[in-house]
Structures are given as structure tokens and as C-alpha cells.
Amino acid sequence: MSASASSSPSIEHVRRKLAERFRNGGIDSAELDARLLTGDVLGLDLTGMIAAAGRMLTSSESDRLESFAQRRLAGEPVARILGRKEFWGLSLQLSPATLVPRPDTETVVELALQILRAGASDRPLWIADLGTGSGAILLALLSELPQARGVGTDISTAALQTAAANAARAGLAHRAGFVACEYASGLSGPFDLIVSNPPYIRSADIAGLATEVRDHDPPAALDGGADGLDAYRALIPQAANRLAPGAALVVEAGQGQSADIEALMNAAGLMPAWPPKADLAGVWRAVAGQKSPP
Ligand SMILES: C[S@@+](CC[C@H](N)C(=O)[O-])C[C@H]1O[C@@H](n2cnc3c(N)ncnc32)[C@H](O)[C@@H]1O
Structure with missing residues (x-):
């Protein structure tokens, strides 16, 4: 240069x-x-x-x-070099403990908003984001829903510190809380919406990921166990127990995982009330299940 x-x-x-x-x-x-x-x-x-x-x-x-x-x-991604990434119009700070939020994850936000806005949209809402990382999904939802409050959980306290700083930067700190726990285990609910983009890469596939991901995203944000579904097995029953009647769980799915996730939701008593939503590449990226209405 x-x-x-x-x-x-x-x-x-x-x-x-x-x-x-x-x-x-x-x-x-x-x-x-x-x-x-x-x-x-x-x-x-x-x-x-x-x-x-x-x-x-x-x-x-x-x-x-x-x-x-x-x-x-x-091989370092631009977002890591700059220390920030745009997501849903918000400029989010990153740390080594947080995943770089992906554009695909905006599909989860879109489906969640579609579901909430089809119901009574001006009532107060209580939202949980399990594995919040930088706070991306929770803060995007709170930025769209002025009547909502929410809580993000993560096993990484360093990620939660970054998420809390992002909430403050976005002017959303008064409506966002953060809790260190395994998915929803530290929360009581009932929630009007639970969202999650959990780790879902099969353990054996991690070594073959692009260097931008493998060497720069935190392993805890990627590794979904032998078949990539460990996190869904843990969080779906937890979420089902903490949803209000008629409320939705919306999760991000890895490529080819949507049918398995729907089966796990079904086993936890969540109904397929809304079709999955595809991302711009045509991958079924957001999957929703509904707790039985009252
Ligand atoms: C794929 S990242 C998603 C981060 C953020 N929600 C996003 O969409 O950009 C998964 C997140 O789940 C967190 N995580 C992994 N295992 C967890 C567990 N057992 N309980 C809670 N959070 C967990 C990771 O630390 C990471 O922040």
C-alpha cells in the first residue's frame, strides 16, 4: 500500500x-x-x-x-476488523465472544414480526432471545416493537456484556435485560415470543468451514453437536414450557434442518401454525411453532 x-x-x-x-x-x-x-x-x-x-x-x-x-x-472478516456489523439497520459492536450477525438471521426477525403483527400488535409484549450473542435478534425486534420488552440469554458472559452495550448504543437498554444461563433455564416467562439462533453446525463440519468463520467466530456459537441439533433438543422443550398460550417459538435453521426442527417442536407440543420462511438463497431459514391457544 x-x-x-x-x-x-x-x-x-x-x-x-x-x-x-x-x-x-x-x-x-x-x-x-x-x-x-x-x-x-x-x-x-x-x-x-x-x-x-x-x-x-x-x-x-x-x-x-x-x-x-x-x-x-x-482471512479475517471485515466485520471483525472493524469491530462492528450492521444488522436490521442497527450498528452492532462485536467482541471475540460474539458471532458476526448474518443477513440470513434477518429471516428470523421477519417471521417473528409477521407472526406478532398478525395478532393484536399494540399490547405489551415480553420476548426472550436464547443465545443472544451480540443481541442482534432481540434488539432488532425491540427496535420494531415499541411496546415490547425483552431478555437475552447466553452462556457467554462476555457476549452478554457486548449485547448490553449494543442495547445502550441503540437506545434500547431500558427495555432489554440480559441473563447468563443455558438457553431459557434461568427464565420463568410466560413469553409472548421466544426466538433463537443457536449453534447448529455439525461438529465434524467445523474443520471444513471457511477460515472467516472457523477461525474468527467463537466455537460456542457454531458447534451443534454430532448432528447439529443438540441445541434444539435442549432449548425447544424449555421454550415450550415458557411460552404463553398461543405464543410462538421462532428459531433459525441450518440448511436441511427445518424438518428435524419441526419434529422436535411437535414432540414438545408446539404446532406448525405458520409455514417456515426461506432466506434469499431459498434455504428454509426460520421455523416457527405455536403453543396451544387458550
Ligand atoms: C449462532 S450464535 C447466535 C448469536 C446471535 N443470536 C445471532 O443471531 O447473531 C449462538 C449463540 O448461542 C450461545 N450459546 C451456545 N450454547 C449455549 C447454551 N447452552 N445456552 C445459552 N446460549 C448458548 C453462544 O454463546 C452464541 O452467542
């Missing part, structure tokens, strides 16, 4: 060269990653970068961007 910066170090030139290095390094999202990293170093959004395209980088900006570039080329 320093060499190219000294020959023609305008923002636009540096951003294009970085994208080219990322493409040559086999990074699929080369253009986007180059734009995000360059923008972060300069403190500029896309519009600001276009407006300042001809401005030269300072040497400290060049050095910082080169350090980011090397981390990205070594």
Missing part, C-alpha cells in the same frame, strides 16, 4: 488497488470490502468517499489501511 500510495495515493486509486488485491486474493466481496475498509480508515461513508475521491491519503491513513488489508487477506 505504501508504495502504490506514494506513486498515486488518491482515495479512489487506493480503493481500486485494494479491491484488485482482494480479487487476486480470491475474496468474493473484494469491491465491498475495499470500500468498507477504506471508508473506515478515512471516516467517510460511500457518498463522502465519492466526494473526496481525489484527496490524498496521509501516511498514517495508508499505514492503517495496509494493516487492515493484510488482516483481510489473511
Whole structure:
């Protein structure tokens, strides 16, 4: 970076060269990653970068961007380098203990909102998010539902600290609480909605994951046991016992897991009242079950 910066170090030139290095390094999202990293170093959004395209980088900006570039080329995701990720319009801080929230998980938020809004939508709501990580799902729901309060649980106290900081940053701390426990075991309910995106990767598949995931997401956020379903076996009966009559459990499913999850929900007495929802790739990503209505 320093060499190219000294020959023609305008923002636009540096951003294009970085994208080219990322493409040559086999990074699929080369253009986007180059734009995000360059923008972060300069403190500029896309519009600001276009407006300042001809401005030269300072040497400290060049050095910082080169350090980011090397981390990205070594397989570190942009979100980890920046320490934050956008989810449902919220800018969420990350820590080593939190999963990087994925766009697919917005499917869980969409299905949960669809279910809640089909009912009486202005009554107070009490929501639980099991395995909350950065707080992504809970905070997205609270941002949409001003009459709702919620609690996020996690076995990682470090993740819960990050989630609580994210709640404060989003102006939602007065409606969000966080509890360290195994899924719903420390909660009493009854809840009007329970959501969860638990670890669901088969243990044997973890070694073959992309380095961005395997080496940078916390193992406790990934490993779902031998068949990937351990977390669902633990949390579905717990959730079923803590739902209000007629209320929904909505969980994220890994590819090919939706039928198994529906069977576990059925065994716990939850009915398939709403069809699963597919993500943008056509994977059945959000699965819901309903506690018997009163
Ligand atoms: C796949 S991550 C999801 C994080 C966040 N909900 C999201 O969607 O971005 C799973 C989360 O479950 C937590 N977790 C793993 N085992 C758990 C358990 N037994 N009880 C509670 N949380 C658990 C992990 O620490 C991690 O934060």
C-alpha cells in the first residue's frame, strides 16, 4: 500500500488497488470490502468517499489501511476488523465472544414480526432471545416493537456484556435485560415470543468451514453437536414450557434442518401454525411453532 500510495495515493486509486488485491486474493466481496475498509480508515461513508475521491491519503491513513488489508487477506472478516456489523439497520459492536450477525438471521426477525403483527400488535409484549450473542435478534425486534420488552440469554458472559452495550448504543437498554444461563433455564416467562439462533453446525463440519468463520467466530456459537441439533433438543422443550398460550417459538435453521426442527417442536407440543420462511438463497431459514391457544 505504501508504495502504490506514494506513486498515486488518491482515495479512489487506493480503493481500486485494494479491491484488485482482494480479487487476486480470491475474496468474493473484494469491491465491498475495499470500500468498507477504506471508508473506515478515512471516516467517510460511500457518498463522502465519492466526494473526496481525489484527496490524498496521509501516511498514517495508508499505514492503517495496509494493516487492515493484510488482516483481510489473511482471512479475517471485515466485520471483525472493524469491530462492528450492521444488522436490521442497527450498528452492532462485536467482541471475540460474539458471532458476526448474518443477513440470513434477518429471516428470523421477519417471521417473528409477521407472526406478532398478525395478532393484536399494540399490547405489551415480553420476548426472550436464547443465545443472544451480540443481541442482534432481540434488539432488532425491540427496535420494531415499541411496546415490547425483552431478555437475552447466553452462556457467554462476555457476549452478554457486548449485547448490553449494543442495547445502550441503540437506545434500547431500558427495555432489554440480559441473563447468563443455558438457553431459557434461568427464565420463568410466560413469553409472548421466544426466538433463537443457536449453534447448529455439525461438529465434524467445523474443520471444513471457511477460515472467516472457523477461525474468527467463537466455537460456542457454531458447534451443534454430532448432528447439529443438540441445541434444539435442549432449548425447544424449555421454550415450550415458557411460552404463553398461543405464543410462538421462532428459531433459525441450518440448511436441511427445518424438518428435524419441526419434529422436535411437535414432540414438545408446539404446532406448525405458520409455514417456515426461506432466506434469499431459498434455504428454509426460520421455523416457527405455536403453543396451544387458550
Ligand atoms: C449462532 S450464535 C447466535 C448469536 C446471535 N443470536 C445471532 O443471531 O447473531 C449462538 C449463540 O448461542 C450461545 N450459546 C451456545 N450454547 C449455549 C447454551 N447452552 N445456552 C445459552 N446460549 C448458548 C453462544 O454463546 C452464541 O452467542
